[in-house]
Amino acid sequence: xxxNLTEDELAFRDELRAWLATNVPKDWSDWREKPxxxxxxxxxxxxxxxxxxxxxxxxxxxxxxxxxxxxxxxAIFWEEMARVExxxxxxxxxxxxxxxxxxxxxxxxxxxxxxxxxxxxxxxxCQGFSEPNAGSDLAGLxxxxxxxxxxYIVNGQKVWTSYGWVGNWCxxxxxxxxxxxxxxxxxxxxxxxxxxxxxxxxxxxxTGESEFNELFFRDVRVPVANVLGKVNxxxxxxxxxxxxxxxxYGARLHLTFKRYITRLIELARKTQRNGRSAAEDPIIxxxxxxxxAEIEIMRFNQMRAFSRLTATGVPGPEGSIQKIFWSExxxxxxxxxxxxxxxxxxxxxxDPRAVDKGLWSYAYLRTRGNTxxxxxxxxxxxxxxxxxxxxxxxx
Amino acid sequence: MQFxxxxxxxxxxxxxxxxxxxxxxxxxxxxxxxxxxxxxPTLWSKLVDQGYTGIIYPEAYGGVGLGKVxxxxxxxxxxxxxxxxxFFSTAVLAGSILDTVxxxxxxSKYLAPICRGEARATVAIPEASGSWNPQDVQLTAxxxxxxxxxxxxxxxxxxxxxxxxxxxxxxxVDPKASGVKISPMTGMDxxxxxxxxxxxxxxxxxxxxxxxxxxxxxxATAALAAELVGGMQRTLDLTVEYAxxxxxxxxxxxxxxxxxxxCADMYLETESARSAVYYAGWAxxxxxxxxxxxxxxxKMYASDAARTVGNxxxxxxxxxxxxxxxxxxxxxxxxxxxxxxxxxxxxHRERIASLVIDSDCVPAKSE
Numbered sequence: 001x002x003x004n005l006t007e008d009e010l011a012f013r014d015e016l017r018a019w020l021a022t023n024v025p026k027d028w029s030d031w032r033e034k035p036x037x038x039x040x041x042x043x044x045x046x047x048x049x050x051x052x053x054x055x056x057x058x059x060x061x062x063x064x065x066x067x068x069x070x071x072x073x074x075a076i077f078w079e080e081m082a083r084v085e086x087x088x089x090x091x092x093x094x095x096x097x098x099x100x101x102x103x104x105x106x107x108x109x110x111x112x113x114x115x116x117x118x119x120x121x122x123x124x125x126c127q128g129f130s131e132p133n134a135g136s137d138l139a140g141l142x143x144x145x146x147x148x149x150x151x152y153i154v155n156g157q158k159v160w161t162s163y164g165w166v167g168n169w170c171x172x173x174x175x176x177x178x179x180x181x182x183x184x185x186x187x188x189x190x191x192x193x194x195x196x197x198x199x200x201x202x203x204x205x206x207t208g209e210s211e212f213n214e215l216f217f218r219d220v221r222v223p224v225a226n227v228l229g230k231v232n233x234x235x236x237x238x239x240x241x242x243x244x245x246x247x248x249y250g251a252r253l254h255l256t257f258k259r260y261i262t263r264l265i266e267l268a269r270k271t272q273r274n275g276r277s278a279a280e281d282p283i284i285x286x287x288x289x290x291x292x293a294e295i296e297i298m299r300f301n302q303m304r305a306f307s308r309l310t311a312t313g314v315p316g317p318e319g320s321i322q323k324i325f326w327s328e329x330x331x332x333x334x335x336x337x338x339x340x341x342x343x344x345x346x347x348x349x350x351d352p353r354a355v356d357k358g359l360w361s362y363a364y365l366r367t368r369g370n371t372x373x374x375x376x377x378x379x380x381x382x383x384x385x386x387x388x389x390x391x392x393x394x395x
Numbered sequence: 396m397q398f399x400x401x402x403x404x405x406x407x408x409x410x411x412x413x414x415x416x417x418x419x420x421x422x423x424x425x426x427x428x429x430x431x432x433x434x435x436p437t438l439w440s441k442l443v444d445q446g447y448t449g450i451i452y453p454e455a456y457g458g459v460g461l462g463k464v465x466x467x468x469x470x471x472x473x474x475x476x477x478x479x480x481x482f483f484s485t486a487v488l489a490g491s492i493l494d495t496v497x498x499x500x501x502x503s504k505y506l507a508p509i510c511r512g513e514a515r516a517t518v519a520i521p522e523a524s525g526s527w528n529p530q531d532v533q534l535t536a537x538x539x540x541x542x543x544x545x546x547x548x549x550x551x552x553x554x555x556x557x558x559x560x561x562x563x564x565x566x567x568v569d570p571k572a573s574g575v576k577i578s579p580m581t582g583m584d585x586x587x588x589x590x591x592x593x594x595x596x597x598x599x600x601x602x603x604x605x606x607x608x609x610x611x612x613x614x615a616t617a618a619l620a621a622e623l624v625g626g627m628q629r630t631l632d633l634t635v636e637y638a639x640x641x642x643x644x645x646x647x648x649x650x651x652x653x654x655x656x657x658c659a660d661m662y663l664e665t666e667s668a669r670s671a672v673y674y675a676g677w678a679x680x681x682x683x684x685x686x687x688x689x690x691x692x693x694k695m696y697a698s699d700a701a702r703t704v705g706n707x708x709x710x711x712x713x714x715x716x717x718x719x720x721x722x723x724x725x726x727x728x729x730x731x732x733x734x735x736x737x738x739x740x741x742x743h744r745e746r747i748a749s750l751v752i753d754s755d756c757v758p759a760k761s762e
Binding site for chain 1: 396397398399400401404464635638639646647649650651652655656658659660662663666667669670671673674677681689691692695696741744745747748751752753
């Protein structure tokens with residue numbers, strides 16, 4: 001065990017720090033609060049800048065403009081990005097989830113066709129996975145693709161699609177064989193969102209905004225050449241994408257959560273409670289300390305998981321611990337914020353008296369989604385129970 | 396950065412696991428817990444042969460000179476076996492205090508016999524208040540003599556010397572000297588016996604100042620958290636095994652999500668406690684500026700998690716979990732004793748608060 005950075009890791013960090021120091025935009029805070037439709041060109045430009053510095057996809061192989069970064073270097077990358085409060089990248093699903101899946105399963109022609117434009121943010125990618133009747137039971141999805149000559153004809157509906165409104169391409173999971181056990185009849189298609197018959201509708205969520213979309217497919221023609229991986233092997237392809245989703249996300253959250261707790265401590269100092277500052281209230285102190293400790297443990301867990309995965313190279317069920325840990329911790333963090341803010345905690349961004357421009361009321365509502373998106377806590381516990389502990393499958 | 400065990404660390408952990416499985420089986424542990432002291436000279440000499448009594452101490456005093464991470468690994472395996480007797484009291488607690496506060500002469504006199512396996516020892520900190528915080532100690536030495544009481548002293552009946560924390564220094568007392576009366580306290584944990592000690596003008600030899608105690612206590616605290624992790628892992632293993640084999644309604648109970656999800660939580664808590672303990676071991680070894688915080692994080696989390704893992708483990712075992720013959724309650728008993736020793740989760744949360752909230756900057760060791 002050696003938690004000091006190696007020479008390679010230090011060199012990677014220093015090169016990145018130097019690059020960020022001169023390139024990270026200074027005006028992101030002016031854009032952050034705006035609707036994503038307005039800030040999207042800004043995020044595209046930022047991703048292109050990162051690509052120029054070969055920082056857009058550090059985990060990717062060098063032949064695809066990546067840096068073949070180790071898991072530790074990836075963790076360093078996200079920590080440094082969070083440290084300077086860098087904007088997110090426009091094509092975050094393409095870079096983080098779909099690109100790696102295409103690199104792993106795609107044909108040479110597909111890699112050549114799609115990868116460069118993922119990197120340049122020229123083509124934005126979204127994911128068509130969940131359906132109204134297939135959430136946790138993803139393998140039960142019903143969107144069907146019927147072979148007709150050299151095309152598949154796709155009919156069905158997808159939901160909870162991030163970036164659907166701006167997506168040029170979609171990693172779509174469809175049923176190609178309804179007559180075999182449900183996991184065995186799925187295929188992943190790469191679908192041009194401009195194809196006739198594709199309709200995108202905003203899905204208004206409990207926070208009031210629309211981060212996600214519903215996608216409707218009516219007799220959409222998709223060329224056979226757009227199958228990713230093998231026909232009827234879509235479950236493996238889709239799972240690989242989801243493992244990337246669960247594995248890497250925790251690394252970017254440590255500093256974000258640290259920033260939250262620092263802000264909460266400041267709030268506690270300013271808040272009067274029973275004639276003294278809430279920072280002196282023993283119960284508030286207990287809660288802040290618990291959260292602060294768990295934020296560190298989240299990071300220790302991540303580092304340990306990365307060290308284990310470095311040997312195998314592919315993220316596995318360990319990601320489920322991280323997913324449960326960060327999502328439930330974020331909800332506890334927001335609950336403490338609400339306790340500190342009292343009646344002010346409910347004020348929305350529109351109210352001039354809202355603390356921190358309504359950040360806390362928004363986060364309180366938004367974090368309810370954390371234990372649902374990217375695999376519910378219940379599904380994550382099923383994964384741990386079955387795949388890690390070897391208990392019999394419960395469903 | 397490599398937050399996994401090195402080959403030699405894996406080897407140490409594996410060999411400790413095999414050693415305890417062979418020398419301290421459940422039957423042997425149960426035999427010892429039924430004795431007055433839970434101490435067995437034969438088992439002790441085997442621990443000594445492995446070098447475990449001197450694992451982290453300098454070779455100059457007969458130790459092995461390994462680091463704090465290695466100590467965490469050894470204690471984790473000792474905890475998995477619920478090792479009875481004075482190993483923690485002697486080789487971790489007394490040893491760390493001698494190593495950090497004593498002069499070289501005192502180390503030769505007291506630490507070296509511990510490393511060589513010739514002496515058992517313990518440390519007396521809490522008094523009637525039950526507090527493990529050295530700042531709450533009232534006992535004061537006067538003219539080289541001690542008068543007063545110490546409670547919750549582990550393994551005192553088999554100690555060849557007792558390290559006593561007083562307001563004005565750290566002292567060594569010979570338990571056989573006049574004016575020292577040791578009487579058992581009957582605690583939940585049957586594998587680590589507790590004692591009350593009454594001193595009436597007992598002769599005491601000063602070995603150092605209390606100002607150096609915090610680091611030694613941090614080492615012992617982290618090691619106790621590591622021991623809790625081993626107990627949690629054993630509780631989890633027993634529970635998962637039971638959930639796979641016990642059938643109700645024609646199915647293994649582990650197939651039911653109400654059971655399976657509790658097992659998943661036990662796993663999450665065990666792994667998280669392990670991460671916190673390994674980090675604390677590393678921070679202590681490196682003398683990192685956040686070492687004290689890291690120790691409190693580990694003890695805080697492990698104290699709570701060991702209890703909740705035990706709660707779930709007993710619940711999933713159903714009626715079997717409530718029987719004397721099932722080992723799971725023995726781990727639960729140790730977990731309760733260790734939860735309060737060296738400060739419970741509430742104590743350590745307040746310590747984290749004072750380190751994190753009351754300082755202007757949040758200490759971030761992320762380089």
